Amino acid sequence: xxxxxxxxxxxxxxxxxxxxTSYTVALAKHLRSxxxxxxxxxxCRFCGLQRSLFGREAARQLPYVECAADGFGSExxxxxxxxxxxxxxxxxxxxxxxxGYLPLQELAKLSGFMPPAAPPAxxxxxxxxxxxxxxxxxxRAADEGCELPSRGVDGGAAAGxxxxxxxxxx
Numbered sequence: 001x002x003x004x005x006x007x008x009x010x011x012x013x014x015x016x017x018x019x020x021t022s023y024t025v026a027l028a029k030h031l032r033s034x035x036x037x038x039x040x041x042x043x044c045r046f047c048g049l050q051r052s053l054f055g056r057e058a059a060r061q062l063p064y065v066e067c068a069a070d071g072f073g074s075e076x077x078x079x080x081x082x083x084x085x086x087x088x089x090x091x092x093x094x095x096x097x098x099x100g101y102l103p104l105q106e107l108a109k110l111s112g113f114m115p116p117a118a119p120p121a122x123x124x125x126x127x128x129x130x131x132x133x134x135x136x137x138x139x140r141a142a143d144e145g146c147e148l149p150s151r152g153v154d155g156g157a158a159a160g161x162x163x164x165x166x167x168x169x170x
């Protein structure tokens with residue numbers, strides 16, 4: 001029997017289920033704004049993997065062109081007009097064509113993407129005078145904990161297991 005007809009508008013690529021990062025969203029937007037083009041087909045496994053590499057939110061920002069004639073929003077004529085598109089996925093970046101699945105770092109390099117600045121380093125907690133990033137955490141065995149004094153709030157030093165002050169307790 002012949003294959004079923006495509007749904008109205010054509011077949012859509014599978015939904016991306018991975019999560020985007022701020023880096024992948026910024027890269028996808030950069031690729032779009034720089035004029036790059038991602039040529040693919042809804043049935044292409046490596047096109048799906050390429051989109052998944054970006055994550056759901058970023059994949060929606062990609063400059064994707066559907067080349068399958070029965071694909072949703074098909075631009076098959078545009079794809080056939082570009083003789084450099086011989087396989088999927090293919091990328092047009094800076095006037096040059098690249099075939100195959102490309103890692104994010106390669107796409108960034110080819111397109112001249114400069115990632116956004118990293119967030120500022122941790123600073124001391126406001127108003128507390130505590131800098132959580134300056135010293136390694138103190139590790140104690142379970143029997144080395146600080147015990148509360150049995151005499152009220154102001155009644156003496158905390159005692160450790162041997163009766164003296166436990167290490168780090170005052």
